[in-house]
Each structure stands twice: as structure tokens, then as C-alpha cells.
Amino acid sequence: MKQLHYDRKNLSDQVLLELYKKLLKPRMVEEKMLILIRQGKVSKWFSGIGQEAISVGIVSALQPDEYVLPMHRNLAVFTSRDIPLHRLFSQWQGKANGFTKGRERSFHFGTQEYHIVGMISHLGPQMGVADGIALAHKLRQEKKITAVFTGEGGTSEGDFHEALNIASVWELPVLFVIENNGYGLSTPTNEQYRCEHLADRAKGYGMESHIIDGNNILDVYTQVQAIAQSMRENPRPVLIEFLTFRMRGHEEACGTKYVPQELMDMWEKKDPLENYRLYLKQIGVLSEAMDQQLREEFKKEIDKDWQVVQQEPEIVADLTTELADMYAPYQYEEVKPGGEVANIRLIDAISQGLMQSFERHDNLIIMGQDIAEYGGAFKVTDGFVDKFGKARIRNTPICESAVVSAAMGYSINGGKAIMEMQFGDFVSTGFNPIVNYLAKIHYRWNEKADVVVRMPCGGGTQAGPFHSQTNEAWFTKTPGLKVVYPAFPFDAKGLMNTAINDPNPVIFFEHKLLYRSIYQDVPKDYYTLAFGKASLLREGEQVSIVTFGAGVHWALEILDANPQIKADLIDLRTLQPLDTETVFNSVKKTNKVIILQEDSMFGGIASDLSAMIMENCFEYLDAPVKRVASIETAIPFVKALEEQYLPKGRFEQALKDLLAY
Numbered sequence: 234m235k236q237l238h239y240d241r242k243n244l245s246d247q248v249l250l251e252l253y254k255k256l257l258k259p260r261m262v263e264e265k266m267l268i269l270i271r272q273g274k275v276s277k278w279f280s281g282i283g284q285e286a287i288s289v290g291i292v293s294a295l296q297p298d299e300y301v302l303p304m305h306r307n308l309a310v311f312t313s314r315d316i317p318l319h320r321l322f323s324q325w326q327g328k329a330n331g332f333t334k335g336r337e338r339s340f341h342f343g344t345q346e347y348h349i350v351g352m353i354s355h356l357g358p359q360m361g362v363a364d365g366i367a368l369a370h371k372l373r374q375e376k377k378i379t380a381v382f383t384g385e386g387g388t389s390e391g392d393f394h395e396a397l398n399i400a401s402v403w404e405l406p407v408l409f410v411i412e413n414n415g416y417g418l419s420t421p422t423n424e425q426y427r428c429e430h431l432a433d434r435a436k437g438y439g440m441e442s443h444i445i446d447g448n449n450i451l452d453v454y455t456q457v458q459a460i461a462q463s464m465r466e467n468p469r470p471v472l473i474e475f476l477t478f479r480m481r482g483h484e485e486a487c488g489t490k491y492v493p494q495e496l497m498d499m500w501e502k503k504d505p506l507e508n509y510r511l512y513l514k515q516i517g518v519l520s521e522a523m524d525q526q527l528r529e530e531f532k533k534e535i536d537k538d539w540q541v542v543q544q545e546p547e548i549v550a551d552l553t554t555e556l557a558d559m560y561a562p563y564q565y566e567e568v569k570p571g572g573e574v575a576n577i578r579l580i581d582a583i584s585q586g587l588m589q590s591f592e593r594h595d596n597l598i599i600m601g602q603d604i605a606e607y608g609g610a611f612k613v614t615d616g617f618v619d620k621f622g623k624a625r626i627r628n629t630p631i632c633e634s635a636v637v638s639a640a641m642g643y644s645i646n647g648g649k650a651i652m653e654m655q656f657g658d659f660v661s662t663g664f665n666p667i668v669n670y671l672a673k674i675h676y677r678w679n680e681k682a683d684v685v686v687r688m689p690c691g692g693g694t695q696a697g698p699f700h701s702q703t704n705e706a707w708f709t710k711t712p713g714l715k716v717v718y719p720a721f722p723f724d725a726k727g728l729m730n731t732a733i734n735d736p737n738p739v740i741f742f743e744h745k746l747l748y749r750s751i752y753q754d755v756p757k758d759y760y761t762l763a764f765g766k767a768s769l770l771r772e773g774e775q776v777s778i779v780t781f782g783a784g785v786h787w788a789l790e791i792l793d794a795n796p797q798i799k800a801d802l803i804d805l806r807t808l809q810p811l812d813t814e815t816v817f818n819s820v821k822k823t824n825k826v827i828i829l830q831e832d833s834m835f836g837g838i839a840s841d842l843s844a845m846i847m848e849n850c851f852e853y854l855d856a857p858v859k860r861v862a863s864i865e866t867a868i869p870f871v872k873a874l875e876e877q878y879l880p881k882g883r884f885e886q887a888l889k890d891l892l893a894y
Contacts, residue, residue, distance in 0.1 A: 256450060294457040322542040357387060378408055394434075397472065400440070403477045413476055416779065444473075470846075483580045559676050580612070582723065598651070601655065638670065668708070684739075715764060724762060771800055787884055830862045
């Protein structure tokens with residue numbers, strides 16, 4: 234067998250032997266898993282055989298409390314962090330003693346105890362998460378780095394490039410690790426990219442990069458150790474391309490028929506474990522007897538821990554637990570409004586709430602395009618830099634996805650983050666990490682997502698199809714998110730403060746038309762308002778009007794113009810959680826209900842409300858539930874077309890028709 238060239242430098246025999254143990258253990262675990270999968274005792278397996286030296290070398294070079302974000306074939310990351318095998322087996326078998334209560338499989342999990350943040354299948358977002366983790370370290374002036382893994386296939390995703398750019402611009406101590414094993418599932422590298430070396434991609438971001446033999450454990454360990462120490466002293470991102478190969482399929486069911494046999498043969502000769510074992514024997518650090526003893530000890534541990542897990546009971550489904558775990562626990566902190574008031578606009582109330590929250594939470598930051606010296610597109614954060622500094626009021630590149638992911642990482646590392654979408658429409662380019670990362674992370678592995686996403690939204694300003702949407706239904710559909718949509722300055726300030734206090738992800742809608750047109754007396758001091766509490770603005774016996782956002786003000790206009798109509802007017806204020814009790818009680822009283830929303834009709838919040846009312850209040854209804862919404866087109870630019878699109882002009886007649894039913 235052709236050996237790799239090893240240079241031990243000044244490493245002691247003990248270190249050399251420890252590295253061997255860390256290589257051997259995951260290999261033996263994998264060999265056990267391959268037997269079990271053939272026996273039908275394991276459902277799925279992503280093998281890292283042939284790539285272990287990268288995981289072992291990197292984790293060994295990191296400090297125990299430095300975060301590492303692995304991929305789905307980095308078993309050696311978990312074993313090198315000394316996670317007990319029985320807990321890993323429990324995780325893979327969906328037992329309660331794993332890390333996800335049976336809700337995730339394989340390596341799709343994280344654990345704060347071991348400073349590991351698991352991947353999601355969308356791959357790219359974890360790169361931005363690493364940025365956020367590193368940002369928290371940097372702001373606290375901790376000399377820590379963060380290591381994040383991806384494959385060569387993942388480097389084609391936009392999130393990869395966004396994350397590198399952010400890390401470079403912000404000089405974040407992130408070690409970006411590319412495991413270039415030649416294939417993205419079955420697609421070879423020549424069908425994935427045209428640059429000669431993936432490490433060269435760092436040049437475009439002004440970033441340092443290296444290419445390292447990923448099968449040579451001593452090269453990986455010594456070089457990463459030196460790079461990591463340099464990054465701690467001089468915070469900056471570094472990209473490393475590790476050249477390696479996986480000797481099994483993408484996952485076991487895939488096989489390797491698409492790989493030429495000569496390529497398999499060549500890389501088999503570069504096996505990181507076997508080559509290193511021979512080297513240690515040659516230099517007298519490892520004897521055959523020692524090797525055999527280590528293997529026997531690991532086999533004993535593996536078999537024992539596997540048997541422990543077989544005795545663990547299967548998870549029993551419990552509906553209460555499942556529903557409760559979708560959100561992180563939060564005890565609402567009531568701070569009652571009081572004291573001196575000032576008549577201010579909606580935009581001023583939001584700004585005031587943000588500023589007072591910044592004063593209360595030292596770990597709070599806000600990120601977004603042009604939000605620093607410029608004060609944001611709508612000047613919500615005007616003056617914040619002078620008061621709180623650019624470290625906390627952070628301009629971002631134009632890359633919504635990685636910024637949302639960075640907010641998630643900042644939360645993982647103990648911070649509170651607000652991310653401003655310049656326009657709510659632009660959330661589509663950050664949609665994936667919101668609905669697949671933030672929303673699901675507590676349910677998946679008990680980690681909070683302490684992130685508020687601010688969403689300037691809505692029509693009436695002739696801003697056209699890309700700056701006027703009100704897309705709340707995208708998020709009310711997604712369990713794990715909270716959705717807030719105030720219509721008044723008083724509500725906006727109190728609900729913003731609560732959103733920042735709440736450790737769950739909150740999508741906070743701010744209607745642009747209302748920013749500077751709606752005034753209200755608002756307490757100058759800090760206060761909070763509870764989520765899930767609608768506001769009953771008018772009371773009457775004839776009909777219940779249910780709405781939110783700009784719809785509240787449209788309804789008020791109509792009621793003021795038609796004093797003969799006696800209606801309950803309900804402003805929902807929060808859409809998730811939703812105050813169904815107030816709605817149902819009103820419907821039971823008035824026996825008629827009309828729901829007004831600015832979004833187009835199909836699939837909107839009005840549809841779900843209508844269904845819930847029909848299911849819970851059917852016997853009280855004297856007429857069908859009526860919905861009024863925008864027409865089924867994109868929102869147009871020209872004033873006449875926009876007015877036709879929006880439901881305001883149709884609401885009065887619909888209300889009168891319902892009353893006459």
C-alpha cells in the first residue's frame with residue numbers, strides 16, 4: 234500500500250496516539266452500522282469512511298467550547314467531542330435518550346452541551362449560522378473561532394457565497410471547511426464548477442485560503458491548529474479546501490456504481506486510517522498488540538452501548554408534548570403602560586420600542602441593509618448608531634438569506650437579533666432559513682431562535698409588485714413562527730418590546746402606509762403587550778368585523794361614514810398566536826361576521842378564520858361567513874390599478890350586503 238507522507242513536527246507520542254484513537258473509533262462505529270443496516274436494524278446511513286481525518290483533525294485543533302457545524306457524514310466530529318455512543322445510537326434509532334425526541338434522524342441535530350450545531354438538508358444556511366456564532370464571540374471579545382463544514386456540492390449554493398462575503402466584510406473568525414470528495418451525491422465536480430480549486434473562490438471575497446490533503450491526519454491537525462490560533466489572535470475568516478474521497482455511496486442505498494473502479498482503487502490506497510496506522514507502527518508509537526487492544530476496547534464499548542439502546546423503550550407519541558415543543562418556553566413579562574404620553578406616529582412608536590429594548594438588552598443587535606448611518610429605508614433606526622454604535626447597528630450586504638442565518642447563529646451563541654427586511658417583499662430571498670431553520674429548530678433539538686424579522690409591508694403607496702406585498706400568510710402557515718401585525722402606534726411599541734423579549738422567532742409586519750399617517754398617544758416609558766390578545770375597537774350587535782393592519786383603518790372609515798351600522802370591530806394584532814376566543818365570542822353575539830384582509834383571497838388568513846368560525850360557531854350564524862380581500866393578481870403600480878386591486882373600495886358594499894342577508 235502506498236503510504237502518505239507524514240511529518241510529526243514536534244507532536245508527542247501521546248498526541249499521535251490520541252489522533253489514531255479518534256480515527257479508529259468512528260471507523261469501527263461505521264463498520265458496525267454497515268452490518269446493522271444490512272440486517273435491517275438501521276434505516277439509513279451516511280458514511281464518512283475515507284474522510285475521517287478532516288473531522289478528527291479539525292475538532293482536535295479546536296477548543297472544547299468552540300462551535301463546530303458538521304455535515305451528515307462527519308461522525309468523527311461527534312465522537313471526537315466524546316459524545317457517549319449510546320446517546321448517538323439512541324439518536325439514530327429515534328429513542329428518547331437521543332438529542333431530538335425522535336423528531337430528527339442521523340446527524341440533523343445539535344447540542345449546546347458539546348458545542349455542535351447540526352445541519353439541515355438545505356445545506357447552505359449553516360454557513361451563515363456560523364457567521365452569527367462567530368459574530369457573538371467577536372462582540373464579546375472572546376478569542377474563539379467557529380468551524381463550519383460543507384461539501385464541494387454545497388459551494389454552488391448562494392448561501393455559501395453570501396456567508397463568505399459577510400464573514401469577510403465583518404472580519405469574522407470562521408473556518409470554512411470544504412470537504413471536496415469529488416461527488417455531490419453522484420454528480421462529479423466537472424459538472425458542478427469550472428474553477429480549478431474551490432479554495433480559489435476565497436479570492437473574490439478577499440479571504441485567505443488553503444488546500445490541504447484531507448486524508449493526512451497530521452497535515453490536517455497541525456495546519457488547522459496553526460491557522461486556528463492565528464485566527465483567534467487576528468480575527469478573520471479562512472477557507473480550507475480538503476482533498477478527500479468517500480469510499481461509500483452518498484448514503485448506503487445509493488451505492489457507488491457511478492464511480493470508476495480505478496478511482497476507487499486509487500483512493501483506497503490513501504485510506505486515512507490504514508496509512509496512519511502503518512506510520513505509527515514504523516516509528517514505534519503503535520504496536521500490533523496495542524492496536525489489537527484498542528480495537529477490542531472500542532468493540533466492547535460499541536457492542537455494550539448498542540445493547541443499552543436496544544433496551545430503551547420506543548417513543549410513545551404524546552400530542553401535548555409535540556404541540557408544546559414547537560415553541561421555546563416563554564413566560565410573558567408584563568410591563569404595564571403608564572406615565573407621560575406623547576402623540577406620535579406608528580413609525581416613531583416602533584423606533585422608540587426598539588431603542589428602549591436596546592437599552593434593556595446588552596446582547597441585542599439589529600442587522601439590515603442601510604440601517605446604520607442612513608437609518609434604514611424608512612428611517613426607523615435613524616440615530617441608533619450614535620447611541621449604540623456600529624457593532625450593534627450593523628449594515629449588511631444585500632443577502633437576506635445569510636443575514637437571517639447569521640441572526641440564528643447569534644441567537645445560538647447567546648444573543649438576541651433583529652433582522653430588518655428592507656421591504657417585506659424581499660423576504661422571499663431569505664425564506665428558506667426562516668421556515669426551515671428558525672421555525673423548526675426548537676422542535677428539532679430544543680434550541681431557541683431568538684430572532685425578530687421586521688417586515689415593512691403593504692400597499693397604498695403605489696410602489697408596485699416588488700415593494701407592496703403583505704405576505705403574512707406565508708408565515709402563519711409555518712408552525713414555530715410567531716406573526717405580529719399591529720395597526721396602531723400604541724400596539725406597535727408594546728408588541729415590538731414583547732417580540733424582542735420572546736425567545737421564539739417573530740415575524741413583525743409594519744405597514745408602510747401607516748408609518749407616517751397614523752398618530753396615537755403612546756406612553757414614553759417602556760411597556761409590553763401580550764401576544765394572542767385581539768383588540769375590540771368598536772362594539773355593536775349587528776355584525777362582527779375581523780381584520781388587522783391597514784384593514785382596521787379601512788373598517789373604521791366605513792363605520793364612521795355609516796353610523797347606523799352597529800358592529801364589533803376586532804383588530805387581531807397578532808396572527809400567530811391568534812385570539813380565537815375574542816372572535817368566537819363576538820360571532821356568537823352578533824351572528825354575522827365579515828373578515829377583511831389586504832392580501833389576495835386564496836390561502837390567506839381570512840380563509841382559515843372563516844373555516845374556524847364555521848367549525849366552532851356554525852349554529853350561531855345567521856349568514857355565511859363573508860371574506861373581503863384583494864383580487865387574485867400581483868399588486869400593480871398605477872394608482873387606479875392599485876385601488877382596484879385593494880379591497881378597501883369593495884368592503885362597504887360587502888358589509889351592507891351581509892347585513893341585508
